[in-house]
Amino acid sequence: MSLDLRYSDATALAELIRTGKVSAVEVMQAHLDRINSLNSQLNAIVTVDKNALENAKAADAAVKSGKQNLGPLHGVPFTAKDSIDTAGVATQRGSPIFEGRVPSSDAVTIARMKAAGAILLAKTNLPEFSYACESENLLTGRTNNPWNLDRTPGGSSGGESAAIAAGLSPIGLGTDLCISLRGPSAITGIMALKPTHGRVPMTGIWPREPRRFWHTGPMARSVRDLALAYSVVAGPDGQDAFSSLGANYDAGVGATPKRQLKVGWLVEPGFGAIDPEVGSTVRAAAEALKAAGCDVESVRIPALEKDFALDVFLLIHVNEMKPGMIEVTKGQPEEKIFKNARGMLNTPDTPMADFVDAEQAIERLKDGFAAYFQKYDALVCPVIPVPSHGHAIEELTIDGQTVSNVNICSTTTPFTVTGLPGLSIPFGSSHDGMPIGVQLVSSWYAESTILHLASVLEKVSPVKGFHPNI
Template sequence: MTTADDDVCFRPATELAAMLRAREISARELLDAHLDRIDRWNPAVNAVVTLDVEGARAAADAADAALAAGEPVGPLHGLPVAHKDTHATGGMRTTWGSPLHTDTVPLRDELVVARLKAAGAVRVGKTNVPEFAAGSHTFNPVFGATHNPYRHGLSAGGSSGGAAAALAAGFVPVAEGSDMGGSLRNPAGFCNVVGLRPTPGRVPTWPAAIGWSQLSVQGPMGRTVADVALQLSVLAGPDRRVPIALDDDPSAFAAPLPERLDGLRVAWAPDLGGRVTVDPTIVSVLAASVPVFEELGATVDDACPDLSGADEVFGTLRAWLFEATFGDLARRHPDKVKESIRWNAEMGATLSGPDLARAETAHTKLYERMVAFFERYDVLLAPTTQVLPFPVEMEYPTEIAGVHQDNYLEWMRSCTLISATGCPALSVPGGFTRDGLPVGLQVIGPPRADRRVLETGHAFEQATGFGRRRPAL
């Protein structure tokens, strides 16, 4: 495989989509270039855990035939995609990273998978996850750990860690994931790619056991903000089966993104108002990057909304969801469900009606304060993660800058606090440490202002070029 073939694997998905439609490259040629990279580098990275070479080639050939016949094609026509291994793929193994589902093959695609297929994407395989997507470090007893392409031996984050690593390593140009407490943002920050936690309901989740819940969302990941926006334009949109699905026309997300931010009012909160402990190296890297917003025409103030109650909201609602989703499973198979899932489900089992009522009351007040804050500011900036990528052998960091972390959720609070607000949040490459580790910048917008966070992240991305730095595999 030539250097030129490797180069095409790192081109933006928007550019590749245009090349495919212009027939400058065939879907089969593009797929084979990516399959070659997977063959060479995935054994070390362990990002793609299930691969269907023949099925992907058949789909790519069909995509080429459709274009040659003059048939209408979708926005993602011919682009290779890998799906998170917690998302059901019809006819393809979906394990949820659990020994209980090692050989499970769903009968049908879930909605996020079906929408990418309908847009023309070519399914290559599945990306690695923590067991049942619990935790922001990707390892499980079925496939082992995913390594960070920027430093072998370090975590790729999670729970969409396989997706982020696959993008960073050039295995696929587009990928998707999900995010309850940071699972689209955290791995994007660790792997120098882009991950969007959309407004709840922006990307409908179906099927879902609790369709009214707004804590967990699904969304796109890519190497550029424009690639993420392109995917959002096909993933978003109403679905009558999803009670919180938003009705907005998703095509607006694919419109060109600006490169200036004149008049934008930016708030910068490096420790979220003193509520999180962040590795000083991360704060230093981002503090050097934030002035770029002023160069782009924005004003920047040190300011943070009142996030009191966000911990209670997230902790209570997550525990309730874990009991509803995993409680029976954990009780039936305690030896085959990891301890952190059992712990979280047990917390949910002890909740009372008054506990949930207090959490939802705090949830409402938190939302109202966020709305008021965003009357004064257009976006909020914060670190995506509180720590740098850590050794894959470590289940989770137990200390940050000398401060003990009580459990597997504590070190992710820079993301979990924002999840509780219901606001869209984007992680974009924010710079690098002196020894070359990526640092993510979190761009948070008002409720439903997904387009605004994309515009803000895109302008910053274009001005800095951090996302163009590739790992030396």
């Protein structure tokens, strides 16, 4: 039964606990046992909350007492990326500079998960300062992909994606600068939602620079779990100025839209080179939506072809995050600074004229997507251009082209710089058995649209229910 608990989604676990069919302690212990069994191979978990079992006992006591109005995640364990503050539990940000750092208060998202009844289980691994696509650092080491330990689970929320994929956690929270929720989810076979920028407060999450590009959101193994966690953590908090829109969103996935949804799908051009297996998976997802009754057609988006979003992002983000990077590393011995920070500190500043041009390119991209979403409800496209690759690679070979490893972000960055919501869902696998996801994108504040479409794909996914053999 414990294996079933480890691969049950959070919604199912909450119902089992609420009805007394299983105890919160049993669920927590099943995940703690899984961590003890597998984490030495994966290195996904970096800190376990020592109070997790006691908090599970308290959750069971509340059920037994007949307490009313239990939260929707009552008694369910959850994990969080180690850049998200957790009161009384180490949050070390993937760096010896922050070794032993224990926050005195929870990030807003953590507090909201706890208010919904969820119980913090553990913190998960990440790159140094969250600034890389490989979850590796000098303090807590490197995380492996549970589908193949010689492959990366991605970054920067790679520890979180590996933990959920391998059944160490049912649900969790990550952050996303240009790929970090969606990419890791795609290459470990789980799901993630990057909401519209500002939908979920970043209060209590570090780093913040560049603030206008950072997002936070849920990671899970089912669409209904994404929707539930999103409904819990979204909404303004009065502290994060970007999170100012009222909580007037519909996170439900059960309601059928009152009209036929029009969906475009795109593999190339505009994203750079795409692996044929990834392209085939996107086409298969588009066909599945068409079979389900959507109006689906192949599209081109001129704005993506005019301005390559990854290049635009790279021109801007260096100038905006380097001051904070300089501040946090100032006076620190060289042995405490990993290659990620060193590389960024050594990157030349973008000349002002180029910086301004990049700013204008972002506005053109936003305008281009605004025009697109006048005609279409959603876009189906790749999450990342290749299936999971090996650790520490410097170059990618994509459909016969050799490109820098930074191109792993070429298909997610357009929706970061524009602030559009994006959802990653598994829908295929590579010739060697690695998961392949597709990305669903909707207009600003239309998360309910992509959650609905994801629920349609989830029902017919050829990889539904697949788990790593570990």
